[in-house]
Amino acid sequence: MFTINENYLSLPHNYLFAEIRQKVEDYKKTYPQIELIQLGIGDVTLPLVPAVVEAMKSAVEEMGRKETFKGYGGSQGYGFLRNVIAESDYRKRGCDISADEIFISDGAKSDISNLQEIFSVENKVAVCNPVYPVYTDINIMAGRAGQYDPRVNRWRNIIYMDCTKETNFLPEIPKRVPDMIYLCFPNNPTGAVMKKEELQEWVDYANQVGAIIFFDSAYEGYISEKNVPHTIYECEGAKMCAIEVRSFSKKAGFTGLRLGATVIPKEIRRKGVTLHSLWKRRQETKYNGTSYIVQKAGEATYTKEGRRQIAEQIKYYMRNAKKISTTLSTLGYTVVGGENSPYIWVKTPYHMKSWDFFTYLLENANVVGTSGSGFGAAGEGYFRLTGFGSEEDTKKALERISALPL
Amino acid sequence: MFTINENYLSLPHNYLFAEIRQKVEDYKKTYPQIELIQLGIGDVTLPLVPAVVEAMKSAVEEMGRKETFKGYGGSQGYGFLRNVIAESDYRKRGCDISADEIFISDGAKSDISNLQEIFSVENKVAVCNPVYPVYTDINIMAGRAGQYDPRVNRWRNIIYMDCTKETNFLPEIPKRVPDMIYLCFPNNPTGAVMKKEELQEWVDYANQVGAIIFFDSAYEGYISEKNVPHTIYECEGAKMCAIEVRSFSKKAGFTGLRLGATVIPKEIRRKGVTLHSLWKRRQETKYNGTSYIVQKAGEATYTKEGRRQIAEQIKYYMRNAKKISTTLSTLGYTVVGGENSPYIWVKTPYHMKSWDFFTYLLENANVVGTSGSGFGAAGEGYFRLTGFGSEEDTKKALERISALPL
Numbered sequence: 001m002f003t004i005n006e007n008y009l010s011l012p013h014n015y016l017f018a019e020i021r022q023k024v025e026d027y028k029k030t031y032p033q034i035e036l037i038q039l040g041i042g043d044v045t046l047p048l049v050p051a052v053v054e055a056m057k058s059a060v061e062e063m064g065r066k067e068t069f070k071g072y073g074g075s076q077g078y079g080f081l082r083n084v085i086a087e088s089d090y091r092k093r094g095c096d097i098s099a100d101e102i103f104i105s106d107g108a109k110s111d112i113s114n115l116q117e118i119f120s121v122e123n124k125v126a127v128c129n130p131v132y133p134v135y136t137d138i139n140i141m142a143g144r145a146g147q148y149d150p151r152v153n154r155w156r157n158i159i160y161m162d163c164t165k166e167t168n169f170l171p172e173i174p175k176r177v178p179d180m181i182y183l184c185f186p187n188n189p190t191g192a193v194m195k196k197e198e199l200q201e202w203v204d205y206a207n208q209v210g211a212i213i214f215f216d217s218a219y220e221g222y223i224s225e226k227n228v229p230h231t232i233y234e235c236e237g238a239k240m241c242a243i244e245v246r247s248f249s250k251k252a253g254f255t256g257l258r259l260g261a262t263v264i265p266k267e268i269r270r271k272g273v274t275l276h277s278l279w280k281r282r283q284e285t286k287y288n289g290t291s292y293i294v295q296k297a298g299e300a301t302y303t304k305e306g307r308r309q310i311a312e313q314i315k316y317y318m319r320n321a322k323k324i325s326t327t328l329s330t331l332g333y334t335v336v337g338g339e340n341s342p343y344i345w346v347k348t349p350y351h352m353k354s355w356d357f358f359t360y361l362l363e364n365a366n367v368v369g370t371s372g373s374g375f376g377a378a379g380e381g382y383f384r385l386t387g388f389g390s391e392e393d394t395k396k397a398l399e400r401i402s403a404l405p406l
Numbered sequence: 407m408f409t410i411n412e413n414y415l416s417l418p419h420n421y422l423f424a425e426i427r428q429k430v431e432d433y434k435k436t437y438p439q440i441e442l443i444q445l446g447i448g449d450v451t452l453p454l455v456p457a458v459v460e461a462m463k464s465a466v467e468e469m470g471r472k473e474t475f476k477g478y479g480g481s482q483g484y485g486f487l488r489n490v491i492a493e494s495d496y497r498k499r500g501c502d503i504s505a506d507e508i509f510i511s512d513g514a515k516s517d518i519s520n521l522q523e524i525f526s527v528e529n530k531v532a533v534c535n536p537v538y539p540v541y542t543d544i545n546i547m548a549g550r551a552g553q554y555d556p557r558v559n560r561w562r563n564i565i566y567m568d569c570t571k572e573t574n575f576l577p578e579i580p581k582r583v584p585d586m587i588y589l590c591f592p593n594n595p596t597g598a599v600m601k602k603e604e605l606q607e608w609v610d611y612a613n614q615v616g617a618i619i620f621f622d623s624a625y626e627g628y629i630s631e632k633n634v635p636h637t638i639y640e641c642e643g644a645k646m647c648a649i650e651v652r653s654f655s656k657k658a659g660f661t662g663l664r665l666g667a668t669v670i671p672k673e674i675r676r677k678g679v680t681l682h683s684l685w686k687r688r689q690e691t692k693y694n695g696t697s698y699i700v701q702k703a704g705e706a707t708y709t710k711e712g713r714r715q716i717a718e719q720i721k722y723y724m725r726n727a728k729k730i731s732t733t734l735s736t737l738g739y740t741v742v743g744g745e746n747s748p749y750i751w752v753k754t755p756y757h758m759k760s761w762d763f764f765t766y767l768l769e770n771a772n773v774v775g776t777s778g779s780g781f782g783a784a785g786e787g788y789f790r791l792t793g794f795g796s797e798e799d800t801k802k803a804l805e806r807i808s809a810l811p812l
Contacts, residue, residue, distance in 0.1 A: 210407030
C-alpha cells in the first residue's frame, strides 16, 4: 500500500501567496462592488517590451515552418541565450563564468526548489528570517527542517538568521554551522542590500566551513547603488562555494512567460564529482528544456533596444517604490527598502500584528499587501508593499492609506 | 560541510538519450561528411500547425498590450485549458474528471519526475522492462531503488515487470507487491498497447493492494484500434488509484514548446489528505505556472481546425511507422509496434547485442536508432526506431537498411 511523504503534513496549510489570494477572493465575494488595489504578490503589471514581442513573433514563425522548426532544445538551454548571459552578466563584470556553467530553466522558483535535490537530506539549512517562504517550504518537504515548534513559529533543524532593525536587516553569521545557506539580495521581502564587503564575508565563511550558498539574484536589475554586487561572483572565491539563480521575471516582466537561469561553477565538487555534473544529470532526467520561444524572448532583453526598454520599465516600478516609501515616511511609518529593490518593508503602526494590519488595510483602504509574518517569525510586526502596481493604482493606494486615521 | 545526495552516484553515468547524442556527436566529428539519419530520440520533425501558430501570435500580441498583459498565471494553469481538456479528453469519453483535477505543466517529463516527491521513499516501485528510463532514474535519485546489481543490470528494490515476446510485450502482475506502478500505453519503447480489459485488471489490482498507478498517456493520440483505452479513467475504479500524465509533445508536436497536464482525482487519499492537495501544495511552492503563450497554443489544438491539422500530422508519422514496420518485416526482421504508436520495436538480427546493432547501423547505414538495452535488461537484443522522421528521411533510411548484407 502506498504511503505519502509525511513531511508534507507538517507544512503550513497553504503556500503564503496562495493564502493571500484566498483571503482576497473571499473578500471580493462578500464585497463585489469594492475595487481592491493589489500591492501584495510581487507580480509585474507593465506589458512585455516591443523588442521581446518582436523576437517572440519571429520565433513563433520559425516554429511554423519546416525548415526552421525546433523540437527538443536540450535540457540545459540554447547556446545563444547561455552565451549572452555569460558575456553580459558575468564576463563584462569581470566574472569568469562560461556559457557551459549556465542552465536555462522555466524560472528561478523551479531552480531554487529543485537544486536542493542534489544535496543530502542530512545537510543543515540556514535561511534569513524573514524569508521568501519557498526556501523553507522546500526543505520541510525534503525532510531537512525537523520538527515544527509552534510557540516560536520555527522548525528545529532550520538555522534562522534574523534580519531585524538591530542587524540593519542583514543576516549575521549564525552560531550553528550551516551546510546550505540561502541568500537573496536585494532582499525579498525587506528590500535590503549587501555591500560587496558584506557579501564577501559570507563567501569567505562558506569556503571556510564548506557550505554551499544559494544566491538568489531575482532583483539584481533593481540595484541603483554603486557598491552593491550584481552577482555573487564579484566576490573572490565565490566560484568555490556559490550557486547563483537568476530570474527574468522582475527584470523584464516575464512572470507570465517563465524564464530563469542557474549558474553552477565547475569548481564545486564533493566525493570527486562536481555539483555541475549532478545538476546536469538531474535536469537531463527530469526536465526537457525551456520553450524555444521564451528563450528567444530572453535573448531579446540583451539587445540594445531590449536593454533600453526594460531599463525604462524598471525606472517606472522604482518611481512607484520611491513614492510609496516617501509617502509612508511622511505619514510617520518606519520604512526600509525601495532603493535597490521594488519592495518596501513597513513597520506596522501601534505594534499591530502583521495579519491584523493586512486585514486593517484590506478593509479600510481596500489595499492588499503581504503580511510580514508570512515570511517568518522575524517578519512579525512588518508588512510588505511593492512598486509593481501601475502608477495610477499606486497613487490611489497611497491616497487611501493617507486618509486612514492611523 | 555540505554533502551530496549519494543516490546520484549509483546512477548510470548518462541519461540514455544524452548518451546517444554524445555517440552521434563523436561520430559526426570523425566523419563530418557523412549524412546521418536520426530515427533515435522520439523528437517530432513537422512544424507547428497553423492553428497553433495563429493562437500563439495573438497571445504574444496580448502580452505586449497593457490591457491584456498576463503576469503569474497560477501554478495549476489557466481555466480555459483545464476546461477544454476535461471536456474533450474526459467527459466526452464518459470519464468524470473535472477541470479542478487537472494540473497544467511544462511537460509530462517534469510531472512524471516530480510526482514521486509526494510519496514516501519507502514505497516499492514497479516498472515495465524495457522502460522509459525516467521512471527508474528518478526513483534511483530519490532512494527507492536500493543497490544496483551489475550482473543483471537491475536495482534490487525495483520490481521489474518484463515485457517480452513471451508476455506479448505486456507486463504481468508481479510476485512482489508494489506500491507505485508506472505504466505507459501505447508503450514507449515497444509500441505495445493494452486493451481495455487488460488495463482494467491493473486498476483492479492496484485498488486491491492499495497501489498508485502513474499512467503515462504520452502516445494516446496515436491509438488507431477501437478497444484500446484513450485514458485509464475509462476503467472502472481508476479514480481511486490512478494519476494520469498527458503530453502535447507527440500529439501536437510541442517538444520545443513544452506543455503537459496531469490528472489527480480528488478521491485518492491517505492519512486523511488527498494526493490532489499534496500535489497542489508541491506545485504552488515549487512551480510558478506554464507560459501563457504555450497554454494558448495548447488550447488551439482543441479547436475544429486545430484538431484536423494535428490529426494530419499524426497520420503522416504513422505512415512512416507503417513503412518502417512493413519494410523491416519484408526484410525478415521481427518487428512489433507501429500500429497504435510511432515506435517500432525491432529484434536485432543474429542475436546481436543492442548496442552492437546501434553501432552497426550507425556505421553501415548511417542511421541512428535507440539501443533496446538502454531501456532496461529486458530490452537487450532489441532496437527502437521511430516514425517521427520526415517522409524522405524515413524512405532513405529504409533503403540504406535494405541494402545491408544482413
